[in-house]
Amino acid sequence: xxxxxxxxxxxxxxxxxxxxxxxxxxxxxxxxxxxxxxxxxxxxxxxxxxxxxxxxxxxxxxxxxxxxxxxxxxxxxxxxxxxxxxxxxxxxxxxxxxxxxxxxxxxxxxxx
Amino acid sequence: xxxxxxxxxxxxxxxxxxxxxxxxxxxxxxxxxxxxxxxxxxxxxxxxxxxxxxxxxxxxxxxxxxxxxxxxxxxxxxxxxxxxxxxxxxxxxxxxxxxxxxxxxxxxxxxxxx
Numbered sequence: 001x002x003x004x005x006x007x008x009x010x011x012x013x014x015x016x017x018x019x020x021x022x023x024x025x026x027x028x029x030x031x032x033x034x035x036x037x038x039x040x041x042x043x044x045x046x047x048x049x050x051x052x053x054x055x056x057x058x059x060x061x062x063x064x065x066x067x068x069x070x071x072x073x074x075x076x077x078x079x080x081x082x083x084x085x086x087x088x089x090x091x092x093x094x095x096x097x098x099x100x101x102x103x104x105x106x107x108x109x110x111x112x
Numbered sequence: 113x114x115x116x117x118x119x120x121x122x123x124x125x126x127x128x129x130x131x132x133x134x135x136x137x138x139x140x141x142x143x144x145x146x147x148x149x150x151x152x153x154x155x156x157x158x159x160x161x162x163x164x165x166x167x168x169x170x171x172x173x174x175x176x177x178x179x180x181x182x183x184x185x186x187x188x189x190x191x192x193x194x195x196x197x198x199x200x201x202x203x204x205x206x207x208x209x210x211x212x213x214x215x216x217x218x219x220x221x222x223x224x225x226x
Contacts, residue, residue, distance in 0.1 A: 032212050043116070043203060043217035051212045090155065097143050097209050099157035099171065 002027045004074075004091045006103035013081045014111050021076040021106045023091030031093050033074045034100065035065055038088040047089075050074060061085070081110045114138065116218035118204050124224045125194055133189040133221045137206030144187050145207075145215060146179055150200035158202075161187065162209055194225045 004025045013019045025031050032051055036044040048059025055067045065076045076089060086109050092100040117136045125131050137144050146158040157171040161181045172178070176194075181187040191198055201222050205215035 034214060036217075043219045044205075046214040046216065049212070049214055096212055097162065097207060099145055099160050099168070100147075100155075100205075100215060101157070102155040104154045 002093075002101070004033070004093050004101065004103045006089075006091055006106045008106050009104075010107045010109065012109045012111060015083055016080050019078050019081040019085070019108065019110070021089045021091075021108060023074045023076065023103060025072050025074060025091075025093055027093055029095075032095065033065075033067065034092045034094075035059065035063070035074075035076050036090045036092060036102075037061075038090065038105075040087075044090065047076070081108075083110050083112050086110045116204055116206055116216050118202075118218040118221050120221060121219065122222045122224075124226060127196060127225055128193055130190065130192045131194055131223065133191075133202050133223070135187045135189070135204030135218060137185065137187070137204070138216055139185075140208070141206035141216075142184065142209035143207045143215075144181055145205045146187070146189050147203045147205065148200045149203055149220070153200075155203075158189070191223075194223075196225045199223055199225045 034049045035047040038044050047063050048057045050057050050067045058064045063078050088105050088107050090105050091103040094100050119134045142163045144161045149155050159179045160168040176192045179189045201220040203220045205217045207213045207215045
C-alpha cells in the first residue's frame with residue numbers, strides 16, 4: 001500500500017541545534033511530497049513541497065527538506081532550531097490534486 | 113488575503129443529534145477537501161470536491177456523513193445521528209486545483225459528542 005511513515009513520535013532538540021524530522025515514503029511512480037506544521041489549536045500550515053527537480057527544497061520559516069530517491073526519504077531539516085518551532089509536523093503525499101495521505105505526525109519539542 | 117475559514121470553531125452536541133459544519137474556501141480555489149483529525153486515527157481524508165465533478169466520497173466512514181458544496185464555493189459537512197466516536201477536529205482545505213498545488217487548511221471545528 002502507498003504510504004508515508006514518520007518513524008518518530010517525538011523529537012527533542014536544544015535551541016540553536018540543527019533539527020531533523022524523518023519521513024520515508026512507499027509510493028509508486030513519482031511522489032509528490034509535502035510537509036505541514038500544526039501549532040497548538042491551529043490548522044495545518046504548509047511548509048514545503050517536492051514535485052520534481054532539485055532534491056533540496058526550501059520552504060517557510062527556514063525549513064528545508066531533501067528528497068532522496070535511493071533511501072525513499074524526505075526528511076525535514078533546519079540548521080538552527082527555535083523554541084517557536086515546537087509543534088506537530090506532518091509528512092504527506094498525493095498524486096496531484098487529490099486528497100493528501102498523511103503520516104501519523106511527529107511532535108517536535110525545542111528546549112531553551 | 114483571506115484564508116480558509118470554518119464555523120463553528122467548537123461544537124458540543126448530544127449523541128443522536130445532527131450537526132452541520134461549514135467551510136469557506138479561499139476565493140477562486142476549485143478544489144475543496146474535508147479531513148478528520150482524531151487521537152486514535154491521525155489525519156484521515158473524508159471527501160473531496162473538484163470543480164463541477166462528482167465528489168470523491170471514498171473516505172466517508174459511514175452513511176451518516178454527507179457533504180455538499182454550493183455554487184462551487186462554501187461547503188457543509190453534515191453528520192447525522194452523531195456518535196461519540198465522531199468526536200474529532202474536522203479540517204477543511206482548499207487548493208487552486210490546477211497543477212500540483214499545496215492545500216490550505218482552515219483552523220478546524222472541534223466536535224465533541226456527549
